[in-house]
Amino acid sequence: MLTLRHLSKSYVPGKPVLQDIDLDIAAEGLTAIIGPSGTGKSTLIRCINRLVEPSAGAILFEGTDLARLSGRALRHARRHIGMVFQEYNLVERLTVMENLLCGRLGYVGAWKAWRRKFPPEDIRRALDLLDVVGLAGFAHRRADALSGGQRQRVGIARAVMQEPHLLLADEPTSSLDPKTSVEIMQLLADVARSRSIPVVINMHDVGLATRFADRIVGMSGGRVVYDGPPAGLGDAILKQIYGGEDWLQ
Amino acid sequence: MTDAVPTSPADPFPKTLWPRIAAFALLAYVIYACAQLDISFARVETGLENASRFFSRLFPPNFARWELLVKGLLESLQIAVLATTLGIALALPVGLAGARNLMPAWVSWPARALIVVARSLHPVIVAILFVKAVGFGALAGVLALTVASIGFIGKLFTEAIEEISPKQVEAVRATGAPFASVLAFGVMPQVFSRFIGFATYQLDSNLRNSTMVGIVGAGGIGGTLFAAFQRFDYDFVCAILIAIISLIMLGELFATAVRAIFIDGASLADLFRRRGASHRDRLVEDD
Numbered sequence: 426m427l428t429l430r431h432l433s434k435s436y437v438p439g440k441p442v443l444q445d446i447d448l449d450i451a452a453e454g455l456t457a458i459i460g461p462s463g464t465g466k467s468t469l470i471r472c473i474n475r476l477v478e479p480s481a482g483a484i485l486f487e488g489t490d491l492a493r494l495s496g497r498a499l500r501h502a503r504r505h506i507g508m509v510f511q512e513y514n515l516v517e518r519l520t521v522m523e524n525l526l527c528g529r530l531g532y533v534g535a536w537k538a539w540r541r542k543f544p545p546e547d548i549r550r551a552l553d554l555l556d557v558v559g560l561a562g563f564a565h566r567r568a569d570a571l572s573g574g575q576r577q578r579v580g581i582a583r584a585v586m587q588e589p590h591l592l593l594a595d596e597p598t599s600s601l602d603p604k605t606s607v608e609i610m611q612l613l614a615d616v617a618r619s620r621s622i623p624v625v626i627n628m629h630d631v632g633l634a635t636r637f638a639d640r641i642v643g644m645s646g647g648r649v650v651y652d653g654p655p656a657g658l659g660d661a662i663l664k665q666i667y668g669g670e671d672w673l674q
Numbered sequence: 675m676t677d678a679v680p681t682s683p684a685d686p687f688p689k690t691l692w693p694r695i696a697a698f699a700l701l702a703y704v705i706y707a708c709a710q711l712d713i714s715f716a717r718v719e720t721g722l723e724n725a726s727r728f729f730s731r732l733f734p735p736n737f738a739r740w741e742l743l744v745k746g747l748l749e750s751l752q753i754a755v756l757a758t759t760l761g762i763a764l765a766l767p768v769g770l771a772g773a774r775n776l777m778p779a780w781v782s783w784p785a786r787a788l789i790v791v792a793r794s795l796h797p798v799i800v801a802i803l804f805v806k807a808v809g810f811g812a813l814a815g816v817l818a819l820t821v822a823s824i825g826f827i828g829k830l831f832t833e834a835i836e837e838i839s840p841k842q843v844e845a846v847r848a849t850g851a852p853f854a855s856v857l858a859f860g861v862m863p864q865v866f867s868r869f870i871g872f873a874t875y876q877l878d879s880n881l882r883n884s885t886m887v888g889i890v891g892a893g894g895i896g897g898t899l900f901a902a903f904q905r906f907d908y909d910f911v912c913a914i915l916i917a918i919i920s921l922i923m924l925g926e927l928f929a930t931a932v933r934a935i936f937i938d939g940a941s942l943a944d945l946f947r948r949r950g951a952s953h954r955d956r957l958v959e960d961d
């Protein structure tokens with residue numbers, strides 16, 4: 426489904442953030458990438474949909490190498506990859522409905538988008554999705570009037586509007602309180618299961634990761650140091666990922 | 675408060691030498707400039723005498739030639755509206771092209787250069803150039819104020835776009851949206867209310883300037899005003915000035931209403947119901 430080969434990225438020459446990452450993501454299941462801050466988790470996930478340009482390596486997704494695409498081909502590939510952000514990244518001054526419809530912009534012509542002429546089935550689907558994420562009746566609220574948890578639900582709904590074949594989430598719960606974090610993780614897990622799509626989530630909360638993920642990828646210093654089931658994530662491995670041991674007590 | 679003696683023996687506000695020297699130098703220059711320009715007490719006195727005679731001749735204002743007045747005012751209004759519309763239409767693409775966070779350098783630098791050129795000359799100078807180029811009349815005034823509008827709105831629009839949150843744009847881009855749709859959903863919503871602010875301010879400014887370009891022959895009430903001055907028809911001058919002030923005030927009311935409707939989401943009925951504080955509060959919250 427998604428295969429990364431020798432993926433490397435350095436923002437400053439000679440100081441690689443990602444070093445030679447090889448990763449295979451299966452067609453289903455929730456994969457959590459854990460690791461300390463600054464270890465390249467965000468960079469890795471942003472390289473996949475090319476919000477960040479990889480320095481070297483291949484990103485094979487549904488038979489094409491995303492690293493080689495540009496222009497229209499890249500935009501078409503992005504349509505199949507949904508993304509959820511740490512700070513939600515909703516367009517603050519647009520309504521919830523408009524934010525959801527952003528997920529269809531890859532399919533609706535620009536002139537129609539300017540005039541807000543979306544196909545009625547898109548609008549119907551958006552309303553259904555709002556129901557699914559627990560925000561029925563919020564369609565005409567402005568995004569900046571929502572709470573953090575509500576915004577992230579809109580963020581997830583926007584990504585699902587794309588009918589993605591792959592869902593990426595970059596620290597989706599880091600700006601949320603513990604209770605809301607669990608609800609958001611549950612929602613992402615539900616999306617993964619009901620749509621049978623792979624979900625790749627960056628996070629630093631080990632507890633949440635082991636609770637929801639089918640597979641854990643541990644990163645440290647820009648490299649993958651653990652790749653396996655949550656059950657295999659022992660103290661020795663956590664120590665290797667995060668360093669130190671006092672926090673494990 | 676008198677017992678607030680500093681605990682340290684050192685003066686907490688040390689007297690600095692340079693600011694004092696600078697203040698003294700400024701004072702010296704002011705005196706020197708007055709002497710150079712022959713601005714003396716006696717000169718001010720004769721000036722005041724002349725002023726009192728002039729002001730007494732201004733009143734009462736004479737509205738006998740009101741047809742000429744209305745014709746001039748309407749022409750000024752037309753110049754202002756045309757120049758603002760044309761200016762906005764041209765400033766939008768230029769301002770967008772100048773935004774370095776959206777455009778490559780080879781697009782943004784020429785756009786920025788154009789904006790700098792449009793801003794560098796005063797509208798009166800530009801009006802003189804257009805009068806020489808296309809001849810006397812309103813067309814020269816419209817063109818001159820259009821140039822001014824491109825400079826002003828273009829610059830502010832560029833800055834507004836450069837200050838937007840890149841996160842919102844990134845999210846729209848990540849959905850595979852084409853560039854024009856990214857503009858529609860990621861960029862425009864972030865700058866639209868500020869843009870309405872610039873546009874209404876520019877209309878206000880063009881209205882004021884459109885009363886002036888007539889002085890150099892570029893159409894509008896300014897020409898009438900200048901002619902009245904030259905014929906010493908001071909009571910008519912006064913009537914023209916009162917009319918201009920009224921026009922500007924009406925323009926300002928209109929601009930406030932437009933801002934309230936577009937930025938604040940007020941309805942037309944709201945405008946008459948509550949004025950002032952309540953909507954200003956909501957404006958602040960909105961930003």
